[in-house]
């Protein structure tokens with residue numbers, strides 16, 4: 001089996017969760033053993049940190065330190081062992097979210113995030129990142145219909161447009177890894193775009 005690391009990214013309410021199960025089914029049907037996970041979270045320790053991250057007030061450096069601490073544990077306990085066993089890891093968010101939210105959204109120094117990325121990840125980057133891109137206003141309307149807002153989801157449209165621009169910058173810096181999905185269209189049309197990306201890679 002070929003080990004693969006696939007991440008889903010995008011602003012809150014872009015529609016990632018809606019498509020993770022379908023991608024998992026597709027990969028499993030082709031013989032992959034799929035590990036579904038998420039960030040912040042993915043281990044007992046990192047899920048505990050997630051609760052603080054989403055619901056306690058803190059500055060952007062504290063946010064980054066918490067999320068990278070959880071990421072370290074997640075990499076060591078879940079992601080690296082699964083990849084070493086030839087499995088496919090499908091992760092709802094990873095380090096691009098730190099650059100988009102803490103970097104572009106909160107205005108944190110990207111050089112600090114780059115240092116944390118190097119320390120924590122030992123070079124581990126996804127093989128493919130599906131970036132769900134849509135205007136902040138559309139995502140806000142979807143969220144409002146769906147659930148109660150956490151600390152990030154309470155941010156204004158300007159914050160989410162900065163986060164969106166942060167994702168665009170990360171995508172421009174790693175064009176082979178990123179696939180931009182136009183997430184403003186129907187669920188069926190988004191699913192078709194994901195299938196096309198997977199087919200183009202022979203996955």
Ligand SMILES: Nc1ncnc2c1ncn2[C@@H]1O[C@H](COP(=O)(O)OP(=O)(O)OP(=O)(O)O)[C@@H](O)[C@H]1O
Nearest residue numbers: 012013014015016017018142143146185186187190
């Ligand atoms: N293409 C779409 N068109 C319209 N509504 C959608 C579409 N995709 C998802 N939705 C709806 O938008 C809401 C948010 O979707 P979802 O929870 O999948 O987003 P998400 O990116 O995982 O959000 P978060 O990262 O904040 O968890 C849900 O109610 C979902 O049913």
Ligand SMILES: Cc1cn([C@H]2C[C@H](O)[C@@H](COP(=O)(O)O)O2)c(=O)[nH]c1=O
Nearest residue numbers: 012039040067093094097098101102152
């Ligand atoms: C990994 C990561 C996440 N975030 C933010 C992005 C979202 O607002 C929440 C996670 O909520 P979700 O419902 O699981 O999408 O956390 C962040 O700011 N920085 C990160 O590195």
